[in-house]
Each structure stands twice: as C-alpha cells, then as structure tokens.
Amino acid sequence: MEQKKNNKVAGKAFDSKLFFRLMQFVKDYRMQFIIASLSTILLAVVAAVRPWLLKELVDNYITFKNAPMILQYTIYMFMALFAEVFLQFLFIYYANLLGQNIIKDLRLKIYNHLMQFKMQYFSTTPVGKMVTRVVTDIETIASVFGQGLFMIISDLLKMVAVMILMIYMNWQLSLIVLAVLPLIIYATRIFQIKIIGAFQDVRNQIANLNSFVQERVSGMKIVQLFSREAIEYQKFESINEKHRRAHVKTVWYFSIFFPIAEILTSIALGFVVWYGGLKAATNNAISIGEIMSFIMMSQMLFRPLRQIADKFNTLQMGMVAADRVFTILDEDEKELDLGKHLTSHIKGNISFKDVKFSYIKDQPILKGISFEVKQGETVAIVGATGAGKSTIINLLNRFYNIDSGAILIDGINIADYQITSLRNHIAVVLQDVFLFADTIFNNIILTNKNITLEQVEEAAEKIGIKKFVESLPEGFNYNVKERGAMLSSGQRQLIAFLRAYVTQPSILILDEATSSIDSYSEKLIQKATKRITQGRTSIIIAHRLATIKKADKIIVLDKGLVVEQGTHKDLLEKQGYYSKLYEIQFIKATA
Numbered sequence: 135m136e137q138k139k140n141n142k143v144a145g146k147a148f149d150s151k152l153f154f155r156l157m158q159f160v161k162d163y164r165m166q167f168i169i170a171s172l173s174t175i176l177l178a179v180v181a182a183v184r185p186w187l188l189k190e191l192v193d194n195y196i197t198f199k200n201a202p203m204i205l206q207y208t209i210y211m212f213m214a215l216f217a218e219v220f221l222q223f224l225f226i227y228y229a230n231l232l233g234q235n236i237i238k239d240l241r242l243k244i245y246n247h248l249m250q251f252k253m254q255y256f257s258t259t260p261v262g263k264m265v266t267r268v269v270t271d272i273e274t275i276a277s278v279f280g281q282g283l284f285m286i287i288s289d290l291l292k293m294v295a296v297m298i299l300m301i302y303m304n305w306q307l308s309l310i311v312l313a314v315l316p317l318i319i320y321a322t323r324i325f326q327i328k329i330i331g332a333f334q335d336v337r338n339q340i341a342n343l344n345s346f347v348q349e350r351v352s353g354m355k356i357v358q359l360f361s362r363e364a365i366e367y368q369k370f371e372s373i374n375e376k377h378r379r380a381h382v383k384t385v386w387y388f389s390i391f392f393p394i395a396e397i398l399t400s401i402a403l404g405f406v407v408w409y410g411g412l413k414a415a416t417n418n419a420i421s422i423g424e425i426m427s428f429i430m431m432s433q434m435l436f437r438p439l440r441q442i443a444d445k446f447n448t449l450q451m452g453m454v455a456a457d458r459v460f461t462i463l464d465e466d467e468k469e470l471d472l473g474k475h476l477t478s479h480i481k482g483n484i485s486f487k488d489v490k491f492s493y494i495k496d497q498p499i500l501k502g503i504s505f506e507v508k509q510g511e512t513v514a515i516v517g518a519t520g521a522g523k524s525t526i527i528n529l530l531n532r533f534y535n536i537d538s539g540a541i542l543i544d545g546i547n548i549a550d551y552q553i554t555s556l557r558n559h560i561a562v563v564l565q566d567v568f569l570f571a572d573t574i575f576n577n578i579i580l581t582n583k584n585i586t587l588e589q590v591e592e593a594a595e596k597i598g599i600k601k602f603v604e605s606l607p608e609g610f611n612y613n614v615k616e617r618g619a620m621l622s623s624g625q626r627q628l629i630a631f632l633r634a635y636v637t638q639p640s641i642l643i644l645d646e647a648t649s650s651i652d653s654y655s656e657k658l659i660q661k662a663t664k665r666i667t668q669g670r671t672s673i674i675i676a677h678r679l680a681t682i683k684k685a686d687k688i689i690v691l692d693k694g695l696v697v698e699q700g701t702h703k704d705l706l707e708k709q710g711y712y713s714k715l716y717e718i719q720f721i722k723a724t725a
Contacts, residue, residue: 192423482671569618
C-alpha cells in the first residue's frame with residue numbers, strides 16, 4: 135500500500151498539498167526563507183545584465199576603439215559578475231540552511247512521535263523502515279529546498295529574464311533560439327519520465343541491499359555457525375548485481391539525454407552565428423555585439439533547461455520522502471494514556487481477574503486467567519513456551535491493552551494509572567538484556583540525573599556485584615559498546631539487576647533472568663536476586679524450576695490458562711502438571 139502511494143506521489147509533477155504541509159515548518163525560519171527567495175529573484179535580474187553590457191561594450195565602444203569606456207564597461211561586467219557570485223552564495227547558503235533547519239525539526243518531531251507509539255507497532259514494523267524514515271528520508275527532504283524547489287525557481291526566472299531580453303534586443307535571433315526550445319523541452323520531458331522510473335528502481339534496490347546487509351550482519355553468528363557464508367555471498371552477489379543494473383540504467387538515460395541536448399543547443403548557436411553573421415555582413419541589420427550576447431544568452435537559456443529534469447527529480451524524491459515521513463506522523467499508533475491516577479508509592483498488591491488477551495484477533499494468548507500477588511510476596515510463573523508468561527509482563531507494564539477482565543495494583547485498575555507513574559514503580563530484568571553503546575554507569579541510570587555514582591556503587595555493593603564491575607577496565611566508566619558486546623550474557627544480566635535495583639521499585643519482574651549464563655555469574659545473580667527481591671513484590675518467570683523452590687507461590691500456566699497454584703512443596707504433592715515439569719527437568723539435570 136505504501137509503495138503504491140509513493141509511486142503515485144512520484145508520478146506527480148508537484149504535490150501542492152504535501153508541499154504546503156512541509157512549508158508549515160518554514161514559519162520559524164522566515165528570515166532564511168526571505169533571503170533565499172530574494173536572492174533567487176535578484177539572480178535572474180543580474181544574470182540578464184551581463185549579456186546586455188557585453189552588447190553595449192562591443193557595439194558602442196570596442197568597435198569605435200573608445201578605451202576609457204571599454205575599461206568602464208569591463209568594470210561594470212565584473213561588478214555584475216561579483217554581484218551574481220555574491221547572490222549565488224546567499225542563495226545556496228540560505229536555501230540549504232533552511233533545509234537543514236527544517237529537517238532538524240522534522241527529525242525531532244518524528245522521533246518524539248515514534249517514542250510514544252504502542253509496543254505492538256515496534257513488534258510488527260521492521261527496524262530498517264523506521265531508521266530509514268528518521269535518517270535517510272528526512273535527509274532527502276532537505277534537497278527539496280537546497281537542490282530542488284529554489285534551484286528550479288531560480289533557473290526558470292533566469293530563463294524568463296533571458297528570453298525577455300532576447301526578444302527586446304532582436305526578435306529575429308530570438309525566433310531562431312526559441313525554435314529549438316520545444317525540441318529540448320520535449321527531450322527533457324521524455325528524460326524526466328524515464329529517469330523517475332529508473333531512480334525508483336534504484337531506491338528499491340538500495341532498500342533491498344540495506345535490509346539484506348543489516349539482517350546478515352546482525353545474524354552473522356548464525357551464518358557462521360551453519361556455514362552459510364558461501365550461500366549468503368551468492369545471495370548478496372545477486373542483490374548487488376540488481377543494484378548495479380538499476381544504476382547503470384540511470385547512467386544510460388543520462389548518457390543519451392545530455393548529448394542530444396548538447397547537439398540541439400549547438401545547432402541553435404550555429405544558426406544564430408550563421409544568420410546573424412550573414413545579416414551583419416550584408417546590411418548591418420544585426421550587430422556583432424548582438425551575436426555575441428545571443429551566444430551568451432543561449433547558453434544561459436539552454437544550460438538550466440538541460441539540468442531542470444534532474445532537479446525536478448530531486449524535488450519529487452524529496453516529496454516522496456516527505457510523504458513517507460508524514461505517513462508515520464499521521465499514524466494513529468500512540469499509546470492511549472487516559473489514566474489520571476498519580477502516586478508516589480505503590481504497595482505492590484497485584485490482582486489479575488479473568489484477563490483475556492490476544493496479539494492477533496481471534497487468536498487468544500490468555501484465555502481468562504486470575505491470580506493474586508500480595509505485597510512483598512515472591513511469585514513464580516512457570517509453563518511451557520507460548521503459555522503466556524511473558525505476555526503477563528507486557529500487560530502489567532501496559533505495553534498492550536487487555537481484551538477483557540481487569541488488572542489491579544493496590545486495588546486500582548492499571549488503566550486508571552498514568553503510564554509514566556505506573557512504570558516508575560515497576561522494574562523488569564529481561565532474559566535478553568539490552569545495553570546501549572555507553573558506559574556501565576550510564577546504562578544503569580539511563581540518564582536519570584537524580585541517581586549519583588555513589589548511589590550506584592552502594593547498590594552494587596549491597597547486591598554483591600561491585601567487585602565484578604570494578605574488575606573491568608575503567609570500572610563503572612567502562613564502555614560496553616553496541617548492545618553490550620564487550621560483556622558476556624551473565625555480565626549483562628548483572629548490570630540489568632543493578633539497573634533495576636537502583637530505581638528502588640515497588641514491583642520487580644525477573645523474566646528468565648538466570649537462563650543461559652555461566653555458573654559463576656549464576657551464583658552472583660542468585661545472591662543479587664535474594665537481595666533485590668527482599669521486601670518488595672516480585673514476579674519471577676523461569677523455565678528452570680530449581681531456581682524458584684523458595685517462591686511464596688508458584689503459578690503454573692498452560693495454553694493461556696492457570697492450571698495450578700501453590701508452593702513448590704504443595705505442587706509436587708499434587709502430582710499434577712508442575713510435578714511432571716519438575717520431574718522432566720530433574721531427570722535431564724541428572725542424566
């Protein structure tokens with residue numbers, strides 16, 4: 135759907151509605167817009183002055199060998215040239231400055247907009263698409279002002295000014311030049327149509343190339359583990375070849391159009407010289423100065439026309455990019471926060487009452503679950519993969535809204551809490567810990583200026599991981615690089631525990647926090663778990679049942695339903711679902 139819409143936008147000569155929407159961002163930079171616009175108009179006037187000065191110089195002073203006036207008019211021509219250069223500087227600088235300021239504001243707007251989207255949007259939208267919108271597409275929008283609209287207007291004004299001067303000076307030579315103009319315009323239009331399709335193909339191939347590279351680099355471990363280097367190379371070779379062919383197609387169109395335009399221009403100049411020279415030699419109806427000025431004006435007329443198709447394409451690509459960006463800005467994916475309840479303290483009493491939920495309509499994940507977690511209790515949730523364990527975390531944090539039922543915290547429906555107020559009292563330690571390319575300290579406080587280094591060090595000491603952090607180069611100032619690549623999975627888990635602990639949450643959630651780690655890290659995590667869960671409501675989700683024996687309550691899920699509840703001892707005595715899970719894990723552990 136989006137591709138069709140973009141093609142439709144690209145097919146238009148100019149999308150006025152889209153442009154005027156983009157122009158709403160100009161209002162904060164009116165002076166830059168005014169300077170760019172005035173310099174564009176003045177450029178057209180000044181550009182037409184030099185050919186007229188040349189005619190006057192040749193016909194009135196060079197012919198009659200008037201040296202003082204030759205010097206004077208030469209100075210005038212230099213002044214006109216310097217004025218044109220200065221105006222060109224103002225035009226290029228302020229047009230591009232305006233474009234950069236606009237995309238700065240747009241980038242902030244779309245990023246802030248994305249930050250408020252529902253979690254479901256990020257689960258279903260490719261990361262590459264969002265990155266392209268925030269970075270590449272917005273950068274392309276700058277070309278609307280720098281290389282598109284203002285350039286086209288400037289060239290058109292120059293052409294109009296030059297044509298008016300031509301007709302004023304000599305209508306006969308003007309007819310010769312303008313006779314070739316329709317042919318060049320027709321060739322330009324054909325070129326524009328062809329090049330739009332070619333550039334569209336190039337953009338599609340670039341998107342395919344970016345997507346392929348991003349995915350394979352992220353999954354390089356899998357590629358190497360399964361020895362798929364040769365196969366993936368062949369796939370990349372094929373995509374790269376399609377990308378090359380798409381670019382070659384654009385080169386082909388350029389290589390045809392510009393020689394044709396050059397030939398037509400040369401033909402026009404040849405006729406001007408022939409006809410003008412013939413008239414000048416026979417009856418002096420046309421002067422040498424007029425011929426020279428017409429040669430100069432013909433170049434000024436045809437040169438922008440040869441380039442205008444490319445500038446129109448630049449403008450249209452900026453419009454396509456703007457359409458893509460505005461499409462996201464128009465998306466109604468914001469997380470609805472109708473809650474008004476603010477609280478500085480949560481006790482931690484949690485109640486799920488007949489909660490039903492589905493990510494996809496008519497495919498329920500939770501089918502009416504109910505359970506209670508009292509203040510200060512440590513409750514474990516277990517079950518097979520897909521039973522709905524992680525879904526409970528998502529619902530408790532209001533990443534998704536339930537289909538029916540109710541979730542209460544301290545007797546208040548979580549829908550009535552303001553989302554920020556609710557999440558400030560809940561800390562989550564996930565199995566797959568995400569760390570930013572920053573220091574350990576910044577990854578712990580997440581730019582919360584109310585948390586000091588001393589507080590972090592004290593918290594690390596309490597949960598028993600300070601020695602581990604200090605053993606790293608630069609300690610808390612150690613940069614863990616992208617996604618924490620410099621740390622093992624167990625070390626990343628320890629950082630996540632500390633990150634959760636320093637916030638002093640009322641409710642703590644540990645999601646598979648002790649899986650897939652080494653024995654040393656596991657001992658540290660067990661110690662940290664004991665400390666971090668003390669005195670606060672804690673929900674532990676785990677596959678390894680041996681880690682939750684001391685939980686106050688264990689809730690067993692199966693296919694979206696609560697099938698058992700009780701302590702570890704009680705559930706073993708029941709000889710039910712939990713007992714079978716435990717027995718299977720015990721046999722595997724001792725095998």
